[in-house]
Amino acid sequence: MKLFFAxxxxxxxxxxxxxxxxxxxxxxxxxxxxxxxxxxxxxxRAAEIGGVTLQVEDAQGDVARQLNQVNNFIATGVDxxxxxxxxxxxxxxxxxxxxxxGIPLVYLNLEPANLAQLPDSQAYVGSRETDSGRLGGEAACxxxxxxxKAGDAQVYILxxxxxxxxxxxxxxAVKEALAAGDCSGASVVDExxxxxxRNMALDLTTNWITAGQxxxxxxxxxxxxxxxxxxxxxxxxADMDDVxxxxxxxxxxxxxxxxxxxxxxxxxxxxxxxxxxxxxxxVALARGEQVxxxxxxxxxxxxxxxxxxxxxxx
Numbered sequence: 316m317k318l319f320f321a322x323x324x325x326x327x328x329x330x331x332x333x334x335x336x337x338x339x340x341x342x343x344x345x346x347x348x349x350x351x352x353x354x355x356x357x358x359x360r361a362a363e364i365g366g367v368t369l370q371v372e373d374a375q376g377d378v379a380r381q382l383n384q385v386n387n388f389i390a391t392g393v394d395x396x397x398x399x400x401x402x403x404x405x406x407x408x409x410x411x412x413x414x415x416x417g418i419p420l421v422y423l424n425l426e427p428a429n430l431a432q433l434p435d436s437q438a439y440v441g442s443r444e445t446d447s448g449r450l451g452g453e454a455a456c457x458x459x460x461x462x463x464k465a466g467d468a469q470v471y472i473l474x475x476x477x478x479x480x481x482x483x484x485x486x487x488a489v490k491e492a493l494a495a496g497d498c499s500g501a502s503v504v505d506e507x508x509x510x511x512x513r514n515m516a517l518d519l520t521t522n523w524i525t526a527g528q529x530x531x532x533x534x535x536x537x538x539x540x541x542x543x544x545x546x547x548x549x550x551x552x553a554d555m556d557d558v559x560x561x562x563x564x565x566x567x568x569x570x571x572x573x574x575x576x577x578x579x580x581x582x583x584x585x586x587x588x589x590x591x592x593x594x595x596x597x598v599a600l601a602r603g604e605q606v607x608x609x610x611x612x613x614x615x616x617x618x619x620x621x622x623x624x625x626x627x628x629x
Contacts, residue, residue, distance in 0.1 A: 335366040336601045338594070339388030341381050341398040343425065345373040347511055348539055349564050349586060350399060352629055353424055356590025357397065367598060374401045376476075385409050388418070395419040395597035402478040404428045410437060419600030423593040426480050433608055436600060440593040440610045444481045447582040447614045448488025448534075451561040454580045454616055455532055456498040458559045465497040468531040471523055472506035473516045473544060475536040482508065485536045485563065504528060509540045516543030524551045530558055538562035538569030538581055545577045565617045566629050573622050583615040586629050 340357060342350050354371060361367040370393065374381035381401045388396050389412060396413055398420070400406060406427030413420040414434050422430075422439040430439055459465045472489065475482035486506060493501050505523065509515040516535060523530060524547060533548075535541035541562030548558060555577050562569050565583035572578035589612050596606045617625050 335368065336394040336598050337368045337370065337392075338597050338601070339384070339391075339393040339396045340369050340371040341374050341384040341388075341396070342371065343374055343381075343399040343401050344376045346375075348566055348568070349511075349537065349584070349629075350424075352566070352586035353399060353590045356587045357423075357594055359587070360591040360594040364594065364598060367594065374398075376401050378402045378405045381405070382408065382412075385412055389413065389416040393418060394601040395421065397421045397423055397593050397597050399423050400425045400427060400479070403480050404478065406430075407432075410434070413437065419597060421593050421597045421600070424589055428480070430609070435605070435608075438596045438600070438606050438608045438610065440589055440596060440612070442584055442589065442612050442614050444484035445488040447563045447584065448485040449492045450582050450614060450616045451485075451534060451563060451580055452489040452492025452498075453496065454618065455534065455559050455561050456493060456496045456501075458579055459501070459532060460497045462557075462559075464531050466500040468498060468501035469529045470501050470503045470532045470534065471520075471530060472503060473519060473533065473535040473540040474506055474508040475511045475540070477508050482536050486534075489534045489561075501532075509535075509543070511537050511539060513539045513543040513546075516540035517547045518543075520544040520547035521551070524548070524553070532559040532561070534561045536563060538564045538566045538572070538578070541578055541581070542568055542572055545572055549577070563614075564629060565615075565622075565625050567627070570617075570622055570625060573617070573619055576619075579618075581617045583617050583625055583628065585612045585615075588612040 372384045378401045407429045420437040533544045562581040565581045569581045
């Protein structure tokens with residue numbers, strides 16, 4: 316199959332068609348900062364193509380709500396559906412509903428549990444989650460090595476929502492990166508889910524600080540949780556030069572924390588690239604065209620040295 320988001324194909328979506336598509340969009344949660352970036356990216360790409368109408372709904376992290384939204388999209392006869400999953404294990408039921416109705420479906424950002432079994436009328440656009448954990452883990456290990464802590468670092472991990480494969484994959488990749496390098500002697504003291512949320516990460520990190528054990532590094536599955544950890548550390552009077560903090564996404568808030576000297580490493584996840592490719596896929600499928608079933612937009616390492624080039628990208 317031809318890669319649908321190649322320049323020529325993308326241009327044809329804008330210039331070559333007069334027809335209009337109505338696309339139903341169900342987002343995992345409007346309250347999640349990265350999901351908001353994706354939603355804005357979907358809207359921007361739809362406007363760029365022209366003639367594409369989006370019906371956007373908030374699943375509020377509720378599987379039953381999201382299933383109802385998908386059924387409503389089907390009942391109203393949308394031309395295609397794009398969604399970020401409230402629970403990745405719900406994908407088989409959503410796939411079956413859309414396929415049975417003959418409506419194309421594109422999963423965005425959060426990998427569906429049935430990725431290997433998607434029918435030809437469905438696709439997944441995201442990023443390879445293990446790459447983000449690997450990049451963050453390798454960069455953090457270099458910092459720990461420079462500080463003379465590689466052999467015995469005390470490490471903590473803030474995980475996302477465990478119903479999302481991204482949380483499990485990013486966490487596993489961090490551990491593998493540490494074990495494979497100079498930081499093989501590092502100990503993961505604790506790992507807890509904090510629901511991708513700043514306030515939950517703040518509370519968990521406060522508990523870790525209160526326990527009185529050394530904290531040499533905190534790996535967060537996203538920037539929001541990294542910022543929560545930073546807030547807890549600073550409230551406790553910690554010297555941020557003594558703790559390596561790693562996030563993922565390279566959001567504006569994350570980059571601000573890096574600019575302040577608090578966030579040491581983040582990994583750019585391209586919300587615009589993911590969202591744009593998802594709209595391109597949905598429109599192409601609605602027009603009966605073939606698309607790549609798996610489109611992986613690369614992660615990119617962000618450090619204080621190159622952070623300026625990522626300003627305003629997320």
